[in-house]
Amino acid sequence: MQNVLRKPDEAFTQSDSLVNRDQISKFRREGWMKIDGLLGSEALVRVRGALKAAVEADSRFAGEKSYRDDPRFRQMYSNLRVPAAQSRDLNIGWDPRIAGIARDLLGVPHVQLFTEGPLVKPPAQAGSRMTRWHQDLPLQPFDRKDALTVWIAVEDVPLEQGPLAFLPGSHRVGPIGRRDMRFDEEADITTQLTPEDAELVGKPVCQALKAGDATIHSTLVLHSAGRNTTDRPRYAWAVTYMSADTLYTGASSGTVESGTLKINERFDPELYPIIV
Numbered sequence: 489m490q491n492v493l494r495k496p497d498e499a500f501t502q503s504d505s506l507v508n509r510d511q512i513s514k515f516r517r518e519g520w521m522k523i524d525g526l527l528g529s530e531a532l533v534r535v536r537g538a539l540k541a542a543v544e545a546d547s548r549f550a551g552e553k554s555y556r557d558d559p560r561f562r563q564m565y566s567n568l569r570v571p572a573a574q575s576r577d578l579n580i581g582w583d584p585r586i587a588g589i590a591r592d593l594l595g596v597p598h599v600q601l602f603t604e605g606p607l608v609k610p611p612a613q614a615g616s617r618m619t620r621w622h623q624d625l626p627l628q629p630f631d632r633k634d635a636l637t638v639w640i641a642v643e644d645v646p647l648e649q650g651p652l653a654f655l656p657g658s659h660r661v662g663p664i665g666r667r668d669m670r671f672d673e674e675a676d677i678t679t680q681l682t683p684e685d686a687e688l689v690g691k692p693v694c695q696a697l698k699a700g701d702a703t704i705h706s707t708l709v710l711h712s713a714g715r716n717t718t719d720r721p722r723y724a725w726a727v728t729y730m731s732a733d734t735l736y737t738g739a740s741s742g743t744v745e746s747g748t749l750k751i752n753e754r755f756d757p758e759l760y761p762i763i764v
């Protein structure tokens with residue numbers, strides 16, 4: 489594979505891309521986008537099954553080492569990451585259609601599947617909490633910003649259930665650092681930016697999603713999610729892709745098994761498949 493940082497935009501044609509030039513350009517300016525109906529009914533049935541199985545397997549959910557011991561539990565019941573080898577048949581992160589969108593939005597020659605898995609937010613009665621404003625890159629072991637997450641609503645996610653909210657343009661501010669996700673947000677996030685950085689960002693946006701709709705966000709865009717104020721869990725499935733040129737930095741992320749990767753080398757495609 490050649491080491492090419494950017495794929496020239498002329499390389500895209502309408503026919504081989506599911507996102508058009510305007511969408512690509514808006515994503516690059518704002519750092520996020522919404523895609524309606526990304527998953528159809530068959531894929532939704534598959535992902536609901538995988539989500540249920542992953543949640544059931546999650547030891548934080550029940551038993552002695554209950555999820556209640558995890559200080560973040562009110563923010564997320566289940567934040568499990570399914571190894572790529574186990575998610576092949578599911579064909580969500582492995583779907584070349586979805587990976588192709590990631591490749592085109594990032595403008596890189598190839599993308600690798602980093603992680604995928606359920607993001608289930610507990611209902612109000614379990615003490616649901618806000619997901620604090622944060623960027624993903626400071627929590628990821630990547631040497632560059634060419635990564636994004638596709639966040640798919642597995643059931644309808646109305647505003648009351650806490651779909652993701654985004655601060656458009658905030659990916660251009662650069663990494664603001666790791667944020668301790670155990671805490672609630674104490675202030676308007678823009679007050680924590682310099683005035684010059686605050687000029688780069690828009691007002692927070694948050695939209696309700698129907699089952700199968702997705703939002704896609706850049707690894708550097710600031711995002712959060714509100715409390716789930718309904719009596720039902722919020723069911724989402726998230727897939728993260730990075731450019732296949734990305735080098736592993738060794739930064740602790742909770743997703744890379746120790747000893748499986750070498751610092752300053754690419755991510756092993758046996759573990760992190762190159763989808764397109």
Ligand SMILES: O=C(O)CCC(=O)C(=O)O
Nearest residue numbers: 607619624637639713726
């Ligand atoms: O689902 C959530 O509430 C947060 C998810 C998130 O921050 C992410 O996918 O990067």
